[in-house]
Amino acid sequence: MxxxxxxxxxxxxxxxxxxxxxxxxxxxxxxxxxxxxxxxxxxxxxxxxxxxxxxxxxxxxxxxxxxxxxxxxHTPVVQIGLRYGMTLFIISEVMFFVAWFWAYFDSSLFPDAVIGGVWPPKDIKTLDPWHIPLINTLILLLSGTTVTWAHHSLLENDRKGLLNGLLLTVILGLIFTSFQAYEYFVADFKLSSGIYGATFYMATGFHGFHVLVGTIFLAVCYFRAKAGHYKPDHHFGFEAAAWYWHFVDVVWLFLFASIYIWGS
CATH class of the missing domain: 1.10.287.70 (Helix Hairpins)
Incomplete structure (x- = not known):
């Protein structure tokens, strides 16, 4: 029966x-x-x-x-579907940031008379890209290596390496968020400071929000790993978090190069 x-x-x-x-x-x-x-x-x-x-x-x-x-x-067949779903979600996130980059480059490459025909606008004092932005770039690049270390440790069934890598990544994510909050606090321009402030804060602010979400995502993975949830052949929850974190890293590299360096 x-x-x-x-x-x-x-x-x-x-x-x-x-x-x-x-x-x-x-x-x-x-x-x-x-x-x-x-x-x-x-x-x-x-x-x-x-x-x-x-x-x-x-x-x-x-x-x-x-x-x-x-x-x-979550059989192997179901996990394939989950991977497709996460892939499509990250693609949608890529297009979300493409919209902000589009707005930024449309305004910066073709500055109109309202902002004086120059970019950045004359009344904007841009941030030094070789100070906090550079430090944050190094932090995110380092966090990409620690989450990869955690992933390889999991594949080798090294629980200590998995936990240490995840913990370091979470700490680095929190440090990045703290530096960005400080940068916003000391910046001479605001969200209301014309098109420059709007595009700068929307692009970097949404990225900062994604870093915060990714940090929470990895923190959950850390506690799940402590509970013994992940196995070398069954760990898509962690794998999705790692994909998301690498996506956040790549977006920041484009932000750093275009908005902080080129835009200043």
Whole structure:
């Protein structure tokens, strides 16, 4: 009788879940709260929406981890689908940053009369690319090597190397974010400082947000690794985080070269 309930294929048919609809409503509350904050400077609805969204994300991701680690639903065939999904997600992120680079180069290569026909605009004092930006570049390049060290350690079943590499990467990500926050604090221009400030802060700010998300992603991987979740032949959760981190590294190299060096 039990044989009739056995799965006769390698695919995972997702169980009914409340989290997709729950996170949709949470995101709606978050968006309404953001608009309400912009008009009234009141934070309460924004914080409620953020808390609901984070809670739903945590519960949904928890269910996915249970599927992969305890139920055995993430077969090799399913993992191929997950890899395609992560690849398409990173491609969409690439196009997201292409939009900001497009806006930046459109304004810098063809500066109009409104900003004086020069780039950067005369009233903008640009940041020194060989100070904090260079330090942050070295930090991110180093973090790319530590996450690769962690990945190779996992493939060799070296748990200590995996944990040390992940921990160092998380620390380097936090240092990068701290330096960028300081850079924003000491900058002489703001988001409202015309097209230069808008394109600079939107491009580098969204990258900083991605670094923060990637740091959280890798921190979760660290705690999952401590719990013994990853195996040399079954670790797509960590692999996806490593892909994301390398994507963040590459985007920063383009930002550093185009906005900080060439743009100054």
């Amino acid at each position: 039990s044989d009739t309930h056995k799965k006769g294929h390698d695919y995972h048919l997702v169980d009914p879940s409340v989290w997709p609809i729950a996170i949709s409503f949470s995101a709606l509350v978050l968006a309404i709260g953001a608009v309400y904050f912009m008009h009234s400077k009141s934070l309460w609805l924004l914080l409620i929406g953020l808390a609901l969204t984070l809670y739903c994300m945590f519960m949904w991701f928890r269910d996915v981890v249970i599927e992969g680690e305890h139920k055995g639903d």
